[in-house]
């Protein structure tokens with residue numbers, strides 16, 4: 001949907017792009033937010049969204065995912081797959 005501007009669920013072609021999402025306190029949603037007590041709490045991996053205006057299907061993407069200090073998140077780890085040849 002991000003590259004095609006077409007919904008994979010209903011084939012709709014009106015896609016709303018939201019460069020950031022916020023919670024009820026207007027904080028940006030992020031994959032990781034630094035510890036409390038900082039003057040300015042750092043956010044890593046700001047979440048963006050593509051929303052189909054036809055059916056509401058939503059894709060979320062994380063900006064700059066390699067910046068996320070995942071080692072500070074209990075249980076977080078990088079899972080590695082085996083590259084597959086594109087289907088022909």
Ligand SMILES: [Zn+2]
Pocket residue numbers: 007008009010011012052053054055056057
């Ligand atoms: Zn749709």
